[in-house]
Amino acid sequence: MIFIFAVFLLSLLVITAIAIVRTNNLFSAVMLTSIFSLLMAANFFILDAADVALTEAAIGAGVTTVIFLCALALTADRAKPNKERRKVAYGAVGILASLMIYATFDKPPLGDPDAPVHQHVAPWYIEKTPEYMDFPNIVTAVLSSFRGYDTLGEVFVVFAACIGVLFILGVPVPGNAKPAPMQQKKGLHHHLIPQVVGRLIIPFIVLFGLYTQFHGEYGPGGGFQAGAIIATGIILYALLEGESKALQAVPRRVLMGMVIGGALLFGGVGVICMLMGGNFLDYSVLAADPVWGRQLGIIIIEAGVGMTVCGALLSIFHAFASRERAS
Amino acid sequence: MIDLVIDVLSWILLILGGSCVLIGGVGGLRLPNFYTRIHASSLTDTMGNILIFLGLMLQAGFTLATLKLFAVMLFLLLTGPTATYALANAALLSGIKPDTGSTNDDNTEESPK
Numbered sequence: 001m002i003f004i005f006a007v008f009l010l011s012l013l014v015i016t017a018i019a020i021v022r023t024n025n026l027f028s029a030v031m032l033t034s035i036f037s038l039l040m041a042a043n044f045f046i047l048d049a050a051d052v053a054l055t056e057a058a059i060g061a062g063v064t065t066v067i068f069l070c071a072l073a074l075t076a077d078r079a080k081p082n083k084e085r086r087k088v089a090y091g092a093v094g095i096l097a098s099l100m101i102y103a104t105f106d107k108p109p110l111g112d113p114d115a116p117v118h119q120h121v122a123p124w125y126i127e128k129t130p131e132y133m134d135f136p137n138i139v140t141a142v143l144s145s146f147r148g149y150d151t152l153g154e155v156f157v158v159f160a161a162c163i164g165v166l167f168i169l170g171v172p173v174p175g176n177a178k179p180a181p182m183q184q185k186k187g188l189h190h191h192l193i194p195q196v197v198g199r200l201i202i203p204f205i206v207l208f209g210l211y212t213q214f215h216g217e218y219g220p221g222g223g224f225q226a227g228a229i230i231a232t233g234i235i236l237y238a239l240l241e242g243e244s245k246a247l248q249a250v251p252r253r254v255l256m257g258m259v260i261g262g263a264l265l266f267g268g269v270g271v272i273c274m275l276m277g278g279n280f281l282d283y284s285v286l287a288a289d290p291v292w293g294r295q296l297g298i299i300i301i302e303a304g305v306g307m308t309v310c311g312a313l314l315s316i317f318h319a320f321a322s323r324e325r326a327s
Numbered sequence: 328m329i330d331l332v333i334d335v336l337s338w339i340l341l342i343l344g345g346s347c348v349l350i351g352g353v354g355g356l357r358l359p360n361f362y363t364r365i366h367a368s369s370l371t372d373t374m375g376n377i378l379i380f381l382g383l384m385l386q387a388g389f390t391l392a393t394l395k396l397f398a399v400m401l402f403l404l405l406t407g408p409t410a411t412y413a414l415a416n417a418a419l420l421s422g423i424k425p426d427t428g429s430t431n432d433d434n435t436e437e438s439p440k
Contacts, residue, residue, distance in 0.1 A: 191416060197409040201402070 223305025258311030
């Protein structure tokens with residue numbers, strides 16, 4: 001049964017991908033990308049990767065779609081047809097696809113316990129997580145402790161991406177930013193029903209984000225997902241009430257502080273671990289009891305991850321949205 | 328005995344809900360213009376949502392899962408109609424007229440298949 005469902009979802013994915021490539025209308029392409037992400041999230045969930053599914057649904061289907069739409073508001077909503085290079089592109093894609101399909105023949109079957117990936121370090125993680133951290137979600141343990149360096153790198157990638165987007169799109173000049181009467185009209189001021197429903201729902205979205213953040217050790221979730229969910233809530237607020245209102249609620253300074261502070265918090269915990277006599281990001285020295293020390297370290301760095309992701313997504317959104325306003 | 332009754336009831340609800348969603352899908356593909364299409368998909372979606380979630384709650388019994396299902400149902404009941412409203416409103420503002428009897432409307436060439 002689950003197999004049929006998985007095949008159904010995967011074929012829908014292929015259909016959506018072909019539709020994305022074929023359409024000239026950029027708006028429907030954005031919507032199809034969102035659908036693609038949602039299907040992908042369902043696929044991840046079938047594969048029991050609830051953490052990844054949550055991230056994909058929140059970032060892929062939620063935040064990216066809004067950012068794409070904001071970007072689309074700055075340009076034309078139709079792609080220029082480009083026929084000349086078509087054949088070369090089809091050829092390259094065809095060769096690459098057949099190579100990849102050929103490579104899958106060597107792949108062990110899905111869920112095979114003898115597959116190399118299940119023989120390498122995974123059994124050790126599964127065995128040691130209850131002993132070292134004493135909480136059930138092994139994904140969080142791997143992400144934030146066993147593979148802490150990788151996650152630190154990811155957080156710095158998010159940080160760098162945010163800085164890069166802000167450099168390219170620019171923060172508006174302070175003199176330019178005073179709200180003209182036309183800007184007040186932004187947001188759906190004449191749409192009463194979405195606003196009322198939004199006011200009802202946004203607190204719960206943010207609350208769910210916080211739940212995901214602080215429940216990450218026990219269920220699917222963690223900093224990345226929580227940051228994305230909270231960012232979605234605030235972006236919804238910005239869409240309903242206007243961008244300037246959202247900037248009043250969460251000003252740019254706070255966003256920058258979150259991006260920088262989150263990355264600093266993560267790195268700082270690592271340095272504190274070194275100062276307290278352990279290795280970089282070896283949380284066991286943070287408290288007298290090593291298990292509690294690891295839990296404490298994981299909670300702090302997950303908070304750092306959440307802050308950075310939330311701040312970065314919101315800064316990028318505002319960079320696009322305010323650009324739309326300026327031109 | 329009571330278990331069987333609950334099971335049968337929940338499956339009836341699930342099948343009814345599923346057929347609601349299916350009818351909505353057919354309507355979304357077959358109806359002539361934009362407003363009739365979102366009308367079809369939105370109303371049946373809301374009904375199907377209630378029926379399917381009631382069926383699932385009966386399957387789950389008195390557990391935490393039922394509470395979560397109820398919360399999800401409430402969320403979808405609030406957001407679904409709102410999204411449809413926003414869609415229709417946006418369509419009206421961007422100039423698609425809800426005219427009667429026309430078989431095609433130029434501004435809506437969605438359904439990429």
